[in-house]
Amino acid sequence: MGIDLQLHNSRPQWPRRHSRRKPTVVRQSHEHGAALAQLIAELPANTSGKLWMVDPYNDTVFNEQQAAVALGEIPDLLDRCTDNSHTEAVRDLATYLNDCATTPGSYLVFVGD
Template sequence: MGIELELHSERPTWTESEVWHTSRATLLRGSYEHGEALEQLLTRLGRDSPGGLGSVDRVGDTLFDEREAEAALREIPGLLRQCVHESQTVAVHDLATLLASCAATPGSHLWFMGD
């Protein structure tokens, strides 16, 4: 499964029993097909990575707001250099698109959903 991504128009709110119901109200776009490749790459980053991608929880949830997404975009060139498979390159490009959309959308959040 790996790490799935969802871009939300605002901070998603939910309760344990309503995760899917309430999170869908703000969903703009999801990325569910590159999870394993994305997890492989993010695992290589240190927790103190300059853009914050190293702090993404691989088994839990992590939310980035528009400022954090903008900072994380600076890590994309380094991630692309680490790609050894086409699936990883595609995953990084998808991540970059979602980060850029989040950075450009006031109030939005990018939700990293770990296993």
């Protein structure tokens, strides 16, 4: 199980057969999926944050406002890290959240297994 990250420059459009729409993916990360999934799965549910809502089995989409709220959860997530793989996963997530939060019209997709 893992969670990959995709930063989109507009509303995500998944390829369809014979589609003429341009891809919206700006960049993606597959490196830290397992560590990120493990950390997010351990977050307490029903909090005021956003990251606990990420579904490790399905895609979860954050807009720029949701990414900005989730960015505030990074210090707590870093405190939960137990090894370097977790720390690197959170730093990667922080970069994606920050880029989404500061780019009008962008979306961050958490791609679950």
